[in-house]
Amino acid sequence: MEKQFIPLSVPNLKGNELAYVTEAVKTEWVSTAGPYIADFEKAAADYVHVPAACACQSGTAGLHLALKVLGIQPGEEVLVPTLTFVAAVNPVHYIGADPVFMDCDDTLTLDPKKLKRFCEEECEFDGNILKNKTSCRKVTALVVVHVFGNLADMEEIMSLAGTYHLKVIEDATEALGSCYREGAYEGRYAGTIGDIGVFSFNGNKIITTGGGGMVVSQNPELTERCRFLSTQAKKDTVYFVHEEIGYNYRMTNLQAALGLAQLEQLEEFIRIKKENYELYQKEGIKLLPFRSDIRSNYWFYSYLTDNRDGLIRYLEQHQIQSRPVWKLIHTLKPYAESRAYQIEKALWYYDRIVNIPCSSNLEGESVKRVAERIHSFLKEQT
Template identity: 35%
Template sequence: MNMRLFLSPPHMSGKEQQYIAEVFQSNYIAPLGAFVNRFEESIKTYTGTSNALALSSATAGLHLALRVLGVGAGDYVLASSFTFIGSVNAIVYQNAHPIFVDSDESWNISPELLKVAIQKAPKKPKALIITHLYGQVCKLDEIVALCKEEGIWLIEDAAESLGASYRDRQSGTFGDMAVYSFNGNKILTTSGGGMLVSENEAWMAKARFLSTQAKEDTLHYEHKEIGYNYRLSNVLAAIGVAQMEVLDERVKRRREIFALYKKILGENEEIAFMPELENSRGNRWLTTLTFAKTNPKKIIHALEESNIESRPLWKPMHLQPLFAEALCVQDGTSQGLFEQGICLPSGSSMSGEDVVRVCEMIQKELV
């Protein structure tokens, strides 16, 4: 049996162990330490944001963002329906209500349906969380303008889109706040971790305070509000610093893998790849496509028999049993994508031969 071909396995730069050794030499495996600062600085430099906060996960970052922006019990928060649950869990943590909005032909949130959702909301939504799905950016011009016009905070879930850009600006720099994820399957990984970014210094100072148990600035332990233990360890930040050094290479390789899949499979009328918006450059975190006729489950099972991991596209939030009662504005788009779509192995360490092998197996299974 061939070695398992994973969807998106970690890909080390080679510097990780050296930096981790430095952490141990300094004995700053805890609490925070120099690598946490370096990791934050590297994100600031790469993305062009002024403030960054290294956290244990992107989910934690979204929770802090909602807290800082004043979203609380009974508030409404608009969100992309076609996403991973980590994008919206924090709405529930805050006892607020999600309003899910369907996708359009971009596969990302539809600005038109967003307008409908704002009209239909029982009261004015406080915030919107958009996901740049699979590393491809949303229609940011329309969304940013709409949020400004309506007075709704914009939070970018850039968990999957580190290194993607729109009009030459990095994803995660368009909203009021944004998160990146360094979870195990992302374009870069710290095994687990996240980063919150924003231009607003006061919000970021508040997020920093809340992320370390909301301890007041006193000698003893004084607390006036509830906080969290959400900071990233210095050991994991050392991995992050090493990973950031190769981000451009990783984006380049993921885009090459996408291009090769497209070259081999793109002629087939059965197959449609996730589009890339004009004026944008996605990181192609995962190569994703839909089949017009073939059932994707058949392909997933066939690939699995050859020890190749592939997955259905995200099941939209408005179809999740957990959110059966939640408000949503949908027109069947993301449901169709979920039923017809697939994520293919896309790791930056995969070879061209691997891509060819996956394509040949898919071609054999097509209706």
């Protein structure tokens, strides 16, 4: 008889979550107004060392707001990774722009060498505007996704963005707490280097609000603009004056109460996830490494195998949840006609990655059980 089911990634709600949410309910501040929203925004901004933050309904909503406030226009092109969750790319279509898909490097994040090659060889630059020679469209922005808690090479990417006048949106939805330990961005957190950064608090993220997101920037005018658009662009709150199109993207006070309690425990969650990552290694499970020049949040653990689907089925039979990496976005039906530039390494990783249990409440015995089952699977294959 198998032991208890081991999920892939679930919330850890053992702090002040119940107390704060109960307080929000008792005071009847449960919707998109209430003190916990401002408290959560300030706490998040303080944690990542930015002047302001805007809490919203999801990371996807945050990315949509980011593209809007940065002025990306319909018909322009935005460079995006193919190895990521589709929510990182869909907002490009929301605003009527077109994605151009880029490959990853061995960190699973955007490959800066291919980014440079694309800009140099596939585009024309007149000193102000970068234009795709094939489509004749302006290339105006870049979405960088920090995958599984790893960090992209922001030093090289920001240099290229500066050269070609590209706006940079950091999708840090998986990387809250990851930061550089050396280099030009030493001490800087994921999401705080580009023009705008976005975090997610979905149920499987390192901290959760059930569903929710946060927009951050070193430029407080951008976050204030996001806040304005997220509350239906209400110019006059008494007479309901709206002079432009806004969105119902504001986080609720109930969500923020939960998020504030979660944020109080973030460093402990990172400690546990690092400890479990290292325990897997001690048990003989070699996982994809994180960059040596960063402090990762260790959000997801990636195991490589030549029998991805077989391992996933085997673990499922033994009450262990795992999953493959996302289907590459340039292969999805809605993006079949979009340009994909020299996608090679992402294809290799797509065929081999299996994400294994990594919750912050995962106990050592469960880690050992997962490791034992992986070893058993490998023995059966030989």
